[in-house]
Each structure stands twice: as C-alpha cells, then as structure tokens.
Amino acid sequence: MDILIRMVDVYKFFGKQEALSGLSFEVDEGEIFGFLGPSGAGKTTTIKLLTKQLNADKGQISIFGNPIALSQNNFFDNIGVLSDTTGFYERLTIQENLELFAGIHSLTEVTIEKILKAVDLIDECKKKASNLSKGMKQRLMLACAILHKPKLLFLDEPTSGLDPITAKNIHEYLIELNNTGTTIFLTTHNMEEADKLCDRVAILNQGKICACDTPEKLKLEYSNDTVYAKAKNGKQKIVEKNKEGLYDLMNWFEKNGGILTIHSSEPNLEEVFLKITGRNLY
C-alpha cells in the first residue's frame, strides 16, 4: 500500500505562537485517517499545510510521493477539500454550483446527477443555495468537493453542527466513497464520528501527536483491564480481566443467582484522549 501523505517534523508558527511542534505522521492509500483534537490543537492548520493554503516553517511534507513544494499544477485535480474556508455561490442554484465545478474539472452532466443523488439533493437541485438549510449547505459543499472523484479528500469537521440524521447520511456516503478508493483525511473533535469512520486515528494536542493507531487498539491500550459484572440478585462486582478474575467471577455468579450483565471496561476515544492529554475535548 502506498503512502499518500507524509509529514516529517513539521513546525508552524503564527507570530511567536507555535501551532505545530514537530508533527510527524503518515497516511496510507485507501484509509480513513482521523485527526483528533480539541479546538486550537492544530487540526485546521495541518489541513491548510497539506492543501498548500499555508507553508510550513520547518519540516517536510509529501503528498502522492512528491514534496508539496514541488507539486505540479494538477495537484488540486487529485484532491478535494471541505473545510470552514470553502464556500459556494449563494445566488446560484445547487445545480448551477455543481455545473461550475463540473466545468472546472471538465466533467459531464451525468456526474452531476450521480452526485446529487448520492448526497440526496436531487429534488432540491433547482433551489437557490442561499435558501438551503445548514445540512443541505454542508451536503452541497461536500458534493462540490467530491464531484471530480478525488484520490484524497480532506474533511475538516464535516458534520459539525448537523442534526444526527444528516450526519449519519454523510457518514454513510463517506464510507461508500472510501470503498471506491478515495483516501479520507478527517479532522474532528467528535470522537464517536472518529470511532465509527476511521481506520486509524491520531490524537493531536498542542501541536503534537500524542498517540496514533486504530481506534480499537487505542481503546485496548488505555483500558484498565477490569470487568464489571452484575448478578441477578442486583449485586455488582469488579474483577481483573485475567484467568483468576474469570474463575472468581463464575463462582460469584453461582452464589448470587446467575449472570445479569458483564461488561469489559474499554474506554471510549474521548476517555482515551483525556487519559493521554489530561485535557477535555471542548
């Protein structure tokens, strides 16, 4: 599997403030890579560096195997970006907005129709963009970003402020897109979203990566290795997650009327983040 993004020891300063302090990571082709962290951790700065909206003060950044500084004119033909710095034309309809981006990428009308169906905006395509709801606007921007089937898609908080149903629809579409070969770089502070979508996640705090692995491995790594049990008579017990603990638990259930519930105690990603950084996400 090829490495699509490589950042090595990247620093970025805004005045005297250090936004990124020696950031290093790699993203493989075909994966959904989550970049997690609280507001101000450096997530958006990283996306801006990777999409040539900012230049790094120090370090190396390569995309598609080439240093970003030497990237060709067609660099943006292979990437899509949805972030707080992307927008759409409010006076134009949904269809007209997509026609613009289809024209820019020399695509056909068929592609527009497919995308409209995929993001569930086909019935509203004649609506003026300024009259759309927040969820629809977000879906329109997503449609503009993925119209040309980019190899690499950058999403900065794609479902922030959206209702659960719209967020779920966007998640489903992102998984579908990933299955067709698009690598997704996702920044979010929504840990549930990251857990659901990402193959790997990196936890960013104060411009540095504190941990980087699959959500499952991270949760297991920071689990406290205990099992919570509740017997049918209402009594509760916590035991160690090992052979002895298990025997102990079976005896305890026999004495207390049998099993009601058993839960292992892996933390969720938010708790992992708290354990690693000592900081809250919001």
Next chain:
Amino acid sequence: MKKLNKIKALLIKDIRNNLRNSNTIIFTLLPILFTELYHKFSFGGKKMDSFYVFTIGLLMSVCTMPISSMAISISEEKEKNTLRTLMLANVSPIEFLFSKTFIIFCLTQFVGTIVYLLTGATIDYSWYFLTSSITNISLICLGAVIGILSKNQMSTSILSTPLILILLIPTALGNLNDSIGMFARYLPTNAMLELLKKQNMKFNCATISTWLLISICLFIYSYRKRMVD
C-alpha cells in the same frame, strides 16, 4: 481544452452571478436611466445637447461599473470563501481575474452602447468604442486593485467611493472652475471625453496611456504582493 472548459465555466458563473446581483443591476441601470431622463428634460423649451447627455451617461457607467462592480465582485468572493474554493479546485488567480474582467468590460461597453444609441450622439461608434475601451480597462485594473486590497465588500467602498468621486466630479464640473478644470485635465475620464471630441489629441492620448500603464503596474504590484486571496 481543459483550460478552455475552466474559463467557460467561470464566465458562465460570473454572468449568472452578476445578473442576480442587485449591485451590478443598479450600476447597469443607473446610467441608462439618467441618460433617458436627461434626454427627455427640456430647459425653457430647449432640450439638452445630446452629446452632453451622452457624456454624462458614459461618465457614470465608466466610473461606477469598472471600479465598484469589479472591486465588490472580488471582495465578495473573498468574504464568502468562494475564491478559496476555486483556488482549491485548481483555478488560477489569472483565470479568475480574466473572467471577472471580461464580464465587467462587456457590461460597461454594453451600457455605453445603450447610452450612445439612446442619445443618438453624433460621433463615430468605433472611435467611441476604442476610446472608452482603453479607459474602461485602466479603471477595471484600479477596481481589481481595490478588490485585492479589501478584505470584504464593506471595505471596498472606503477606497472606491473617493476614487469614483475624483474621476467623476472634476470631469463633470471642469468647465465651471479653472482650478478644477486644470485638475480634470489629468484624469482619464476627462481625457476620454476630450478624445471623443478629438480635442488635444496628443496630450489626451498621453494622459489616457499613462493612466493605463499606471493602473496595470498597480494591479501587477498588488497582485504580486497580496495575490488575490
């Protein structure tokens, strides 16, 4: 081919966007409306001179549209993040500016032609077209500079309003006061009107060319310094 498709898409976008933009519609209709009104006016039973009415309409369109519409159009794209979105879709700043310049140029020349037809001015159309085009291009460059320097639509008026007044008022009132007339001699708008009458050809050609050169240099400088975004 891909580049042509891109420019075509940008042109269609700018046409659609301008036709639905109340600012552009007002700037387009005002000179036509004023020309029609002045053309119908009569003082003591005498109608206003058709060439004078033509110059008023032409001045209004050449001063407002290239400067204001161009500046607002660029700054609006910055403000609404659409410019950044275009850049992230592989649109170059030159392609972006070319499309805007072309549309504003055509709109201004279209309004000027309507004014010309309404007043029935007795000057050669091709001469009018050539003279107004050169002035139009230099003022579009100045409008683009304002658009590049401004952060949002509101701030464009801080720079564009004084410039429009400087170009418009001394040219319109130059005959009433010698000092104003002296100042107006060095303005591209005054030079354009005098060239239309084929007066002081050498001096006015030099004035209009100097303005064109200065505005292009200013545009290149501000573009290199700030880019578009």
